[in-house]
Amino acid sequence: MKIAIMGAMPEEIEPILKKIGTYSTTKYALNNYYEGRYAGHDIVVAYSKIGKVFSTLTAASMIEKFKAELLLFSGVAGGINPSLKIGDLIVANALCQHDLDITAFGHPHGFVPEGSQFINAEKELIAIANDVASDMNIKLQEGIIATGDQFVHSQERKDWISATFNADALEMEGTSVAVVCEALQVPFLILRAISDTADMDASFNFDEFLESSAQESATFIMKMVEKIGN
Numbered sequence: 001m002k003i004a005i006m007g008a009m010p011e012e013i014e015p016i017l018k019k020i021g022t023y024s025t026t027k028y029a030l031n032n033y034y035e036g037r038y039a040g041h042d043i044v045v046a047y048s049k050i051g052k053v054f055s056t057l058t059a060a061s062m063i064e065k066f067k068a069e070l071l072l073f074s075g076v077a078g079g080i081n082p083s084l085k086i087g088d089l090i091v092a093n094a095l096c097q098h099d100l101d102i103t104a105f106g107h108p109h110g111f112v113p114e115g116s117q118f119i120n121a122e123k124e125l126i127a128i129a130n131d132v133a134s135d136m137n138i139k140l141q142e143g144i145i146a147t148g149d150q151f152v153h154s155q156e157r158k159d160w161i162s163a164t165f166n167a168d169a170l171e172m173e174g175t176s177v178a179v180v181c182e183a184l185q186v187p188f189l190i191l192r193a194i195s196d197t198a199d200m201d202a203s204f205n206f207d208e209f210l211e212s213s214a215q216e217s218a219t220f221i222m223k224m225v226e227k228i229g230n
């Protein structure tokens with residue numbers, strides 16, 4: 001099976017490329033796509049750059065151009081649920097766009113006509129993630145991930161996202177990737193390790209913990225690849 005592994009930033013895919021070892025590089029649509037083999041699978045790896053627009057382009061390219069049949073996202077997130085500490089892992093069971101707003105027309109936040117406020121994730125892949133977590137003897141939280149084109153660094157915005165979407169964590173790419181995968185009927189999983197708690201210390205903590213949290217997420221994703229059947 002051909003598996004796409006995607007991040008948003010170089011730090012999120014570097015540990016993955018290191019683990020794959022040997023790969024070829026293809027330039028496409030102003031980005032680099034790395035192809036190699038791991039655990040009996042063909043793999044395509046890329047980082048999209050930050051945000052919903054770039055991540056949409058990369059996810060669609062991985063599926064349409066590089067023929068990925070399954071997509072795994074690995075990266076970092078800001079924690080909302082107080083049970084999530086820096087370095088903890090969360091897998092999305094539903095995702096939403098916190099900055100999508102046509103409430104002026106009576107719609108709920110995150111909703112546009114012919115879309116849905118939440119995208120549900122794949123239960124089968126979450127089950128594999130839970131198996132990996134128990135093999136590794138680590139905690140994996142399932143929850144709602146809210147996506148938006150904002151680095152959230154205020155208690156007020158964080159509280160609003162929590163109250164509006166009951167979200168557990170927030171980041172800047174998961175829902176756009178989920179929208180692409182749902183539309184193109186490719187199973188997906190969005191995994192994040194917490195780098196900060198989206199409050200006034202967020203930018204400081206993000207800089208400090210980006211690399212170590214990205215590594216946590218990448219290690220877990222590669223264990224998942226080892227578990228996924230050919």
Ligand code: ADE
Nearest residue numbers: 076077078151152171198
């Ligand atoms: N990714 C990691 N931390 C984040 C934050 N505070 N806001 C948005 N995306 C993030």
